[in-house]
Amino acid sequence: GGIITQTPKFLIGQEGQKLTLKCQQNFNHDTMYWYRQDSGKGLRLIYYSITENDLQKGDLSEGYDASREKKSSFSLTVTSAQKNEMAVFLCASTNTGNTEVFFGKGTRLTVV
Amino acid sequence: GDSVTQTEGLVTLTEGLPVMLNCTYQTIYSNPFLFWYVHYLNESPRLLLKSSTDNKRTEHQGFHATLHKSSSSFHLQKSSAQLSDSALYYCALSDRYGSSGNKLIFGIGTLLSVKP
Numbered sequence: 001g002g003i004i005t006q007t008p009k010f011l012i013g014q015e016g017q018k019l020t021l022k023c024q025q026n027f028n029h030d031t032m033y034w035y036r037q038d039s040g041k042g043l044r045l046i047y048y049s050i051t052e053n054d055l056q057k058g059d060l061s062e063g064y065d066a067s068r069e070k071k072s073s074f075s076l077t078v079t080s081a082q083k084n085e086m087a088v089f090l091c092a093s094t095n096t097g098n099t100e101v102f103f104g105k106g107t108r109l110t111v112v
Numbered sequence: 113g114d115s116v117t118q119t120e121g122l123v124t125l126t127e128g129l130p131v132m133l134n135c136t137y138q139t140i141y142s143n144p145f146l147f148w149y150v151h152y153l154n155e156s157p158r159l160l161l162k163s164s165t166d167n168k169r170t171e172h173q174g175f176h177a178t179l180h181k182s183s184s185s186f187h188l189q190k191s192s193a194q195l196s197d198s199a200l201y202y203c204a205l206s207d208r209y210g211s212s213g214n215k216l217i218f219g220i221g222t223l224l225s226v227k228p
Contacts, residue, residue: 004156031214040121042220043157043202050214058215090157094214099145099164099206101216103156 002027004104006091011109019078021107023091030096032074036060037088037106046089049074050096081111114139118203118219125226131175131190133222135203138184144205146179146186151200151221160201161188193226200224 004025013019025032031050035043035058045058047066055066063085065077074093078085088108094101119134137144145164151157163170163179163186170177175190186203203219 033216035218040220042118043204043218045215045217048215056215092216094216096214099147099162100159101149101214103158105154105156 002029002102004091004093004102006089006104006107008107009105011107013078013081013109013111015081015083015111017081017111019081019109021076021078021089021091021109023074023076023104024072025074025091025093025102025104026072027093027095027102028071029093029102030071031094032068033092033101034058034064034066034074034076035090035092037090043090046076078109081109083111085109085111114141114205114217116203116205116217116219118201119222120220122223122225125193125224127195127226127228128192131188131193131197131224133188133201133203133224135177135186135188135219136184137186137203137205139205139207141205141207144181144207146177147204147206147216148175148177148186148188149202149204149218151202153199157200157202193224195226195228198224198226 033048034046044060049068088106091104148161150160166181
């Protein structure tokens, strides 16, 4: 079996700060995702990537950048943290044609 | 665009009673794939059920769901709720043939709380 590791688990930032969240997977999956989880709003897709160096915008990409430097890693940058950014960010991965998506445990972001 | 609508908010049940969490969807995909994911506290969300076959019941861990393309629905059911079923449940949608690169769209989630 594989695992998805998200770092850090908890991230505290200041309003206006640029913050980076990291995700590593050892499934050798092609596709990776970043979702934001907010109570009452579900899991909203920020960015996804179907292969190394590919980036596809989700519905919530404004205010974020992403980078897929290699197959196993996918990072997400909050370009300017806002107080309403407090949420859990979930990284996930799957293989093309494989219908099961696997998730990491999340990074909880708090902006002060 | 594509969207998923679920039973909103919190569903509270007494142990032993049946569970029904609603999920409907809108999509341009001619072959949608529907999923239920479960998210227990302090764990990662994980797949509970999936289906792309119209009118065929799929089951796992006591839960079942049937994709009905005519009504665009994929409701989650269980005959008897257990305390351990308390969790956040997400319905999700993707394209069966991956034309959008495995883009997976989730509903807002339904928090199920089972009481003794």
